[in-house]
Amino acid sequence: MTSQTRRLPPGSFEAFNGQLIDHVKEHPVIYDFAAEGYKNTKEKKRAWEKVTQQWNEDLPESVDVDFVQNRWKNLRTTYGKKKKHPPSGSGANGPEWPFLESMRFLDHFDPQRHQLSSQSQDALSDHMDDEGEIPGVASTPLVTPKRRKKRAAEDDVIMEMLRQNDAQIGLLAGMNSRNHHFGQFVAKALDEMTVAQQKKTRIDIMRLVESASTDRVEPEEDEDEAMLKLAGLLLLKRRAILSAMLARRRRHLSVNRRGPTNLRTDDKRFMKYLRMKPATFDRLLFLVEQQLEQKRSQCNNITAEEMLVITLRFLATGASFHSLHFTFRLGVSTVSMVVRTMCTAIINALADNVHLPESENEWLEVSQLFEDRWSFPNVLGAIDGKHVRIKRPENSGSLYFNHKGWFSTVLLAISDARYKFLYYSIGSYGHHNDSQVFRDSTFGRQLEQETLRFPPNRNLPMTDCCLPYYFLADGGFALKDRIMKPYPGMQETDNATFNLRLSHARRVIESAFGILCARFRILLKDIETDVSLADDIVRATIHLHNYLSDELPFDPARITVDATQTLEDAPVRPANGNRPTRSAQRIRKQLTEYFVGVGAVDWQEKHVNRY
Structure with missing residues (x-):
């Protein structure tokens, strides 16, 4: 496959990792050590070219085979770390890595998995230091007392940043900052927590802000995503507000930017995304909207257009509900409900x-x-x-x-x-x-x-x-x-x-x-x-x-x-x-x-x- 220049920054592909995992699963020659052709370089090359072709159908911009292989390598490395060493300490209750469950299928293809007894499994950590890592699964340093001290030192640095930030908050008083009202909302939510909850939440917020400021994503997406995640930390009992914020965010990103709106001038790309032309999509939307009037109570924040886009994307690509959950910023159960409702509407609308x-x-x-x-x-x-x-x-x-x-x-x-x-x-x-x-x-x-x-x-x-x-x-x-x-x-x-x-x-x-x-x-x-x-x-x-x-x-x-x-x-x-x-x-x-x-x-x- 000819290499193409990628204008999108790497962070923009994060939402499509779920689809990449699904495509790789279809080609055991890539990850199954017992598969016929696993050691055949030509077979593997053809498999990677097929995965790249399939993933390019999901992406807004084409990538080459090397990029896909590096992306998969990063996913396996991260999975190896997350699987062997779950978060501990101040980050133990943070959000789970979103692709952890999707990557667990690799456990069935571990070449040493069926050879290790329960006793040797317990001793695996000691074995890793001397004999190396299990092939195909990336390793990470053990969480030793020394590493725990290092993490504690990092928390101390963050606490110092918080103290410095507190000293500067007074300078913002009376200023018409674009985030001023959001800051007041955060402060009010913190005041309602216990001291221990306040400390943990403030540390999580600072980690989140620090991470968002260093991730290479699109600028307008960077800020909005960080704001939503901050709200998610605080809105423990305010799910309706968070749902509305996510709905607005989804309409802006998933439908307008990745769905019909920005592709309507390009019939070829629209066809690739939803398997039909814009005019055909609009006629279908008109037909199914009449079937949805009595079935929208559970998804009032999701428009009929969004429901149709999600369902057509599911049918066209075969992406899992978990993958669509990340692409469209919806819960997995919500995606399932949308697909179920829209399939029924399509059947009834096109019954004749x-x-x-x-x-x-x-x-x-x-x-x-x-x-x-x-x-x-x-x-x-x-x-x-x-x-x-x-x-x-x-x-x-x-x-x-x-x-x-x-x-x-x-x-x-x-x-x-x-x-x-x-x-x-x-x-x-x-x-x-x-x-x-x-x-x-x-x-x-x-x-x-x-x-x-x-x-x-x-x-x-x-x-x-x-x-x-x-x-x-x-x-x-x-x-x-x-x-x-x-x-x-x-x-x-x-x-x-x-x-x-x-x-x-x-x-x-x-x-x-x-x-x-x-x-x-x-x-x-x-x-x-x-x-x-x-x-x-x-x-x-x-x-x-x-x-x-x-x-x-x-x-x-x-x-x-x-x-x-x-x-x-x-x-x-x-x-x-x-x-x-x-x-x-x-x-x-x-x-x-x-x-x-x-x-x-x-x-x-x-x-x-x-x-």
């Missing part, structure tokens, strides 16, 4: 953009488009089932545990020829196969009961062979009059030709899933929420996919390999009722004869040997 055709003419339009684009007659849609990764639900046993060895919920969907979803069903247990999920779905029952208003049978083009309309599926489904699937196993030329033509036309559902994942990268990761919210997240992405397909058509050629491999196929296992009927076999045979006869296309012969 995912639906099956309701008349024969609408079905005929779908079929005609399939025939024009994919040279496959009488097709009403392509159907498939995919696994969506979730965390293990509580008290669920093995219901969500799939055959691949992880927990999932199954997404069943039908796509038209333009990669738009006509139908979806989400929430089936991960251990179910395609055919079982299909039978239990509302669409499966409607198809079985013949309650859908399909067009009457028609002749194949240029023939007198009259066939019904049907859907295209893979080998996981049962062959039926309304469900066409490929011949199993290796086939002779004619059957292989049918399999080729069916695979070519059925590719639309695979491409639809690929586009869905390319737009909403939350589907590339485990959804770390309860099952109910995970299902709503998937529903919201489906409706947004169709909304964006109307506004911003997506070229399937832009789908990355990673995106198409993310959603795993539901397992192909024999199920009761999967035995094909004679009429279904006859329909497939007639289609086979059509494709090797008058329905043949120029390109099929040179590709048929692959099947």
